[in-house]
Amino acid sequence: xxxxxxRVQMPKRLTxxxxxxxxxxxxYLEANPDWRLEPQYADLVVRLLSEEYQSxxxxxxxxxxxxxxxxxxxxxxxxxxxQINDDMLSMVFTDGKYRHVRWQILLLQSGAVTDVEYQLxxxxxxxxxxxxxxxxxxxxxxxxxxxxxxxxxxxxxxxxMQSHRYMLASxxxxxxxxxxxxxxxxxxxxEHVTYWEDEVGEEVLGELIRLNEARKTxxxxxxxxxxEQRRGLEYEECAYHQWCxxxxxxxxxLRFAKTGRITLAKPERRRLxxxxxxxxx
Ligand code: SF4
Numbered sequence: 001x002x003x004x005x006x007r008v009q010m011p012k013r014l015t016x017x018x019x020x021x022x023x024x025x026x027x028y029l030e031a032n033p034d035w036r037l038e039p040q041y042a043d044l045v046v047r048l049l050s051e052e053y054q055s056x057x058x059x060x061x062x063x064x065x066x067x068x069x070x071x072x073x074x075x076x077x078x079x080x081x082x083q084i085n086d087d088m089l090s091m092v093f094t095d096g097k098y099r100h101v102r103w104q105i106l107l108l109q110s111g112a113v114t115d116v117e118y119q120l121x122x123x124x125x126x127x128x129x130x131x132x133x134x135x136x137x138x139x140x141x142x143x144x145x146x147x148x149x150x151x152x153x154x155x156x157x158x159x160x161m162q163s164h165r166y167m168l169a170s171x172x173x174x175x176x177x178x179x180x181x182x183x184x185x186x187x188x189x190x191e192h193v194t195y196w197e198d199e200v201g202e203e204v205l206g207e208l209i210r211l212n213e214a215r216k217t218x219x220x221x222x223x224x225x226x227x228e229q230r231r232g233l234e235y236e237e238c239a240y241h242q243w244c245x246x247x248x249x250x251x252x253x254l255r256f257a258k259t260g261r262i263t264l265a266k267p268e269r270r271r272l273x274x275x276x277x278x279x280x281x
Pocket of ligand 1: 068069070071074222223224227234235238239240241244245
């Protein structure tokens with residue numbers, strides 16, 4: 001007689017590379033299916049939800065890795081980005097913020113991490129940012145996504161670059177970075193761990209060396225060819241696309257950052273509120 005075995009399908013989130021936080025979270029959710037905020041974290045939740053967004057002026061952010069270097073230097077100088085007052089966009093931002101806080105509390109209460117919103121900064125490379133959470137020897141980044149399918153396989157290349165920036169910003173403390181991808185519609189999630197890889201690290205370091213060289217010599221990279229023609233998705237989505245073509249040098253960008261005023265060749269003179277995050281020279 002032949003016995004028939006039912007094929008057991010492993011949940012997707014448990015397959016693939018090593019998991020760091022998954023065992024803690026699953027164990028916790030199994031024991032606490034209706035989990036709620038533990039009182040000792042109440043103050044932390046208020047702080048996380050009410051604190052202002054951190055200024056990126058005078059540092060290169062972890063999440064900017066592999067993006068337009070001219071845009072990164074605009075951010076470093078403090079050039080104001082386009083202000084979009086859009087009610088839907090505002091809700092998208094708060095959705096992301098609340099997702100982060102929900103995960104941060106879950107990670108703390110399950111014992112998967114030891115701290116959240118952990119500040120990182122490497123003075124030499126001027127690279128920094130906040131890790132969403134940290135454990136003994138790893139950092140954590142939480143990502144909401146509208147399409148989780150690609151995330152089942154691996155972390156995105158862009159995020160691997162980011163993780164190496166964060167690892168450099170940690171001054172050698174962390175050599176692995178956990179990425180949590182959560183589907184915004186279904187709350188399915190998956191964890192991937194990225195480890196320090198010399199090849200990726202060299203690429204990320206090379207970018208930071210170029211940025212610091214530009215900072216020291218006060219030389220902005222030229223406008224990208226497609227952006228010069230005011231075409232393409234990168235141009236349209238860039239926060240600086242309105243001014244990029246009109247900014248000719250470092251001094252002009254710095255004056256714009258300090259005063260909120262810029263004179264563009266075309267089409268008009270613009271004035272923005274002064275950026276309070278610009279420190280004195
Ligand atoms: S408009 Fe294009 S070249 Fe200019 S900062 Fe943005 S992405 Fe870079």
